[in-house]
Amino acid sequence: MNVAILGVGTVGSSVVKILKKNKELIKARSGVEINPVIGFVRDLSKKRDVDIELSDDINSILKRDDIDAYVELMGGVDRPYKIVSEILKQEKPVVTANKAMLAYHRYALQNLAKNTPFGFEASVAGGIPIIKALKEGLSANKIEKIVGILNGTSNYILTNMMQNGVNFDEALTKAQNLGYAESDPSFDVDGFDAAHKLLILSSIAYSVHGDPEDILVKGIRKISSEDIFFANEFEYVIKLLAISKIEDKKVELRVHPAFINKDNILAKVDGVMNAVSVYGDALKHSMYYGPGAGGDATASAVVADLIDIAKGNKSPMLGYNTTLQNVKLLSQNDIKTKYYLRVRVEDKKGVLATIANVMSENRISIDSFLQKPRLKDEKYTTLFFTTHTSLEADIKKVIEILENMKFVLNRPFMIRIES
Amino acid sequence: MNVAILGVGTVGSSVVKILKKNKELIKARSGVEINPVIGFVRDLSKKRDVDIELSDDINSILKRDDIDAYVELMGGVDRPYKIVSEILKQEKPVVTANKAMLAYHRYALQNLAKNTPFGFEASVAGGIPIIKALKEGLSANKIEKIVGILNGTSNYILTNMMQNGVNFDEALTKAQNLGYAESDPSFDVDGFDAAHKLLILSSIAYSVHGDPEDILVKGIRKISSEDIFFANEFEYVIKLLAISKIEDKKVELRVHPAFINKDNILAKVDGVMNAVSVYGDALKHSMYYGPGAGGDATASAVVADLIDIAKGNKSPMLGYNTTLQNVKLLSQNDIKTKYYLRVRVEDKKGVLATIANVMSENRISIDSFLQKPRLKDEKYTTLFFTTHTSLEADIKKVIEILENMKFVLNRPFMIRIES
Structure with missing residues (x-):
């Protein structure tokens, strides 16, 4: 199986390296030899530590009859999408690590890949086979x-x-x-x-x-x-x-x-x-x-996808x-979770009661509360709240109200709690 | 795809349950319907909470033309090995959770499964797809x-x-x-x-x-x-x-x-x-x-194997x-690791020096040592050692020597340290 590597940076170089270093092992597992035969780069003059023929002519690479699978590692969204689409229209397998392209075009790509293997293990969490x-x-x-x-x-x-x-x-x-x-x-x-x-x-x-x-x-x-x-x-x-x-x-x-x-x-x-x-x-x-990143870890996933293709295994692209x-x-306002709120306030009477009231009026129920002793000469103090499960819309409302109160110094800071 | 379940205990019942409950999902993922059609049990009189035809006649089940895949969940070693071998000789796919059978017969089974899918995800770590x-x-x-x-x-x-x-x-x-x-x-x-x-x-x-x-x-x-x-x-x-x-x-x-x-x-x-x-x-x-065990967790792996078979995916059984x-x-005596040693000894002069000498003479180098203060009226005390990386043969020798020393109460207890 002859492979073209489109984009020979850190990951592309690692793909070539692993295919050569573990050649025997890969053949024993996949049943065929997987050979990287050509790499596409934008700048031929740049020095690269990779043992493969390089070309800056993407069109000629896409037209080659002797390429059985393409690995897309160029980055970007629309350009690789166009190139990958062309390859899939030729019904040639594609492997990519390009998460941005997939985040925007995954369903369009799935339609094009109906009869063609399309691997993207490397796009999420590096080499973890998730x-x-x-x-x-x-x-x-x-x-x-x-x-x-x-x-x-x-x-x-x-x-x-x-x-x-x-x-x-x-x-x-x-x-x-x-x-x-x-x-x-x-x-x-x-x-x-x-x-x-x-x-x-x-x-x-x-x-x-x-x-x-x-x-x-x-x-x-x-x-x-x-x-x-x-x-x-x-x-x-x-x-x-x-x-x-x-x-x-x-x-x-x-x-x-x-x-x-x-x-x-x-x-x-x-x-x-x-x-x-x-x-x-x-x-x-x-x-x-x-490991979620790094040349070898990501290349581990790219090569695993190539081995699956070599074996003839086919799964629908998105399962x-x-x-x-x-x-x-779900609309963002309808999300329900627990919240932590940090509120910087003037340290004076009635502040806590007022905040507690605002929360209660907006259906936010307090689960825990912490106030550290104020430092000497310090006019402000920080209040820490955690809430029971509440609606995102309600906590946003509370933050807005608090932000506009005179005794509140900055916009209250919120962190969600995942239990 | 019609499936026979050989052994309808906890896991077998869960397999039937999942195949029925997630029928639509499984069809969408695999492309075909996977139907459990018959279950083999030894004792038909036993009450079971499972919605499937049951039979205690294994031979008739093995001869049925309408079965496309078999799930072996009987336990044991030689009996299931014989049955699974028969199925593989018919070139019908097998899925098993039987670790003991695989521990003894995996290579023989691999030979029989050369042209036939053989799934055993459920045999190790339950449903984790390891x-x-x-x-x-x-x-x-x-x-x-x-x-x-x-x-x-x-x-x-x-x-x-x-x-x-x-x-x-x-x-x-x-x-x-x-x-x-x-x-x-x-x-x-x-x-x-x-x-x-x-x-x-x-x-x-x-x-x-x-x-x-x-x-x-x-x-x-x-x-x-x-x-x-x-x-x-x-x-x-x-x-x-x-x-x-x-x-x-x-x-x-x-x-x-x-x-x-x-x-x-x-x-x-x-x-x-x-x-x-x-x-x-x-x-x-x-x-x-x-989860490494449990009916549903193990059945999750069995059904995933069935879905792979339905998709037509083939991998060599052992990769x-x-x-x-x-x-x-590697011979057990040649294993090298770090060790922890607990030695119960009479609390008297010279004991520690003697033990340290035995260790040193046998190429065991001490990494840390702990002796708790002896309780009042207590004649014995416990010494705790950890060693640098040593040879299994050497630590066994040391334990043997120490066990036979007069001031050592019991056989010293060793735990390996994995770093």
């Missing part, structure tokens, strides 16, 4: 809920903040110095990367439609040392979670920092590692853990032969 | 090491001992009362169940041959409250681990209680849950977690089309 687990391993189950730590950069930063007491900016700088975060970290720390991945997993789980813009996405920039303090006091860990649930054919999708209990197994997923908890009606809770469910996205 | 992960998800990787918590009964007992301070007998009784342990718990708590599962996983990972009797198997009966005390002091957790490693084409297989560091993610696998850590050359460390490696089992 797509295969959802499509095949758990295929007997109605999936009820997915909770993932899907962004290694954010998890590295949060782990550092929790364990070493550094603030967000310091942790981000450290992550950038170690190559775990981009110079513009927005895609990772603001939750969009995890949102793309959550959409992909949820499409396999529930056949849900929707674009990244439709879902609730919050990042980790505003988490303060006071939130970390509270988490430690109350036996919580803060993680950037990607959560999807189905109830009454409504799918709830959200990405946000969350408090989780210290004894939740996801609380032990530290540093750049990823993990996905899946809840099904038969198996109940299972969890998948591993379904026929559309089963007519599910809809 | 067989699929090893055969397909991680197929790009040279597997280097597997570390599993594969016996839920033992893990439940050890978790209870660690967290609630009860001793082995109390924890076992509680497990039996809750239905987590058999009245004769030997198969679970003495390590044989985990050994069967380890052999299956290791055959997929390294094509290793061998019977359960060939490998190092130790149970958890002799773990005392003093070992728990030491574990807590030194930030360890005790788990019954199933470990396999490959080095220089030698495969090391062992099942034994082990100290693992509290921050190892396996240390968080509590109660009846199972988990498997897999180390590969590309993906490095990944881990798979979930290889051709034999790749000529690997051998």
